[in-house]
Amino acid sequence: MGGQQAAGQPRGRHVRADAATTLLLAAEPAARGRLRAALDGVGGFRTVGEADDGHGLLRLARERRPGLVLMDAALPGPDALEVVHRLARESSRPCGVVLIVSGAVTEGSWVLGAARAGVRGFLREGQCPQEVLSAVREVAAGGITVGPDIVGQMLDALRDSHRPAPRQPHAGLSLLTPRERQVFRLVARGLTNQQISDALVLSEGTVKSYFNRVCHKLDLRNRVDAVILAYESGIAGAMLENHPAGEFAVPA
Structure with missing residues (x-):
């Protein structure tokens, strides 16, 4: 489904040990490259694999046991919420999920359902590298990151x-x-x-x-x-x- 990315040892001191590896997923290879550039080797994060769709993500998650997953909410394959539920059921250790969302998939009820399914972070498509890094650090440290516009959709x-x-x-x-x-x-x-x-x-x-x-x-x-x-x-x-x-x- 997707290539596998070799990486060095995690270096971060403020990231939980089980969250020091990330598995990135985006519908477009260019988006995966931007995410990898923003995170790899920064603050203890390293890429352990990439996938092109939900099936590939689930397979790599079983093989690599990542602590964090960044995934495009509009990825091909199984519905993103089904992927989140399966990650929770099938993961042998806690796995923080950060969704990258666009206007096409951010109806308020969908966002609320994603949060209740266990998604711990929401990123808007096209956010700058520093915002991506900040959000992922928050989730890796055990927190939840939800932007004000996403909160507004939940309230709606x-x-x-x-x-x-x-x-x-x-x-x-x-x-x-x-x-x-x-x-x-x-x-x-x-x-x-x-x-x-x-x-x-x-x-x-x-x-x-x-x-x-x-x-x-x-x-x-x-x-x-x-x-x-x-x-x-x-x-x-x-x-x-x-x-x-x-x-x-x-x-x-």
């Missing part, structure tokens, strides 16, 4: 679902400190830890610590849960009205 899907937002505050929200509320709202808007760090003038480690406390107090598993809770508590609507998804601003 939730609004269109049969379950109406109760518009009642979650009881646990009253337990959050002012700083924890700030971090929660920014996470729910899709900002990465680095973006929140820049906005609040905090270290990235401190941001992670705050969000861990938020997850504990609100019984959240991850960032997707934060988006859903923000919607169900009536917080998301106010955030998006006051701060458009593409605008970077810190809530008061």
Whole structure:
């Protein structure tokens, strides 16, 4: 299906050992080349294989046991969500999946389904190498990266679902400190830890610590849960009205 890429030993110190290898997949060979150029040998990442379609990806995943998979959501072969489900079922160790999405496959309900299926990162087609590297590092470190525009699509899907937002505050929200509320709202808007760090003038480690406390107090598993809770508590609507998804601003 696809060629196999030899590589040197991982060098990163901030990437989990099981996420220091990546298997890249894109519908076009040129896109694979751009991804490989952005990641190979940087921050501990190395390419262990490439595939042209979903069947090849699943085969290489079984053979190479990657810690990370970057895949085009519009790849030929099995539907991308089916590939994600099979990776989760068939992988002998946790495998972080980052989807590269385009307008053709980013209907809100599809994006929400992908997040619930276990996708841990979303990249827009054509994002710059530094954004690609930042997103992959976030996923490799155990986080989730979802851009503000993707968050907006998730919220649209939730609004269109049969379950109406109760518009009642979650009881646990009253337990959050002012700083924890700030971090929660920014996470729910899709900002990465680095973006929140820049906005609040905090270290990235401190941001992670705050969000861990938020997850504990609100019984959240991850960032997707934060988006859903923000919607169900009536917080998301106010955030998006006051701060458009593409605008970077810190809530008061």
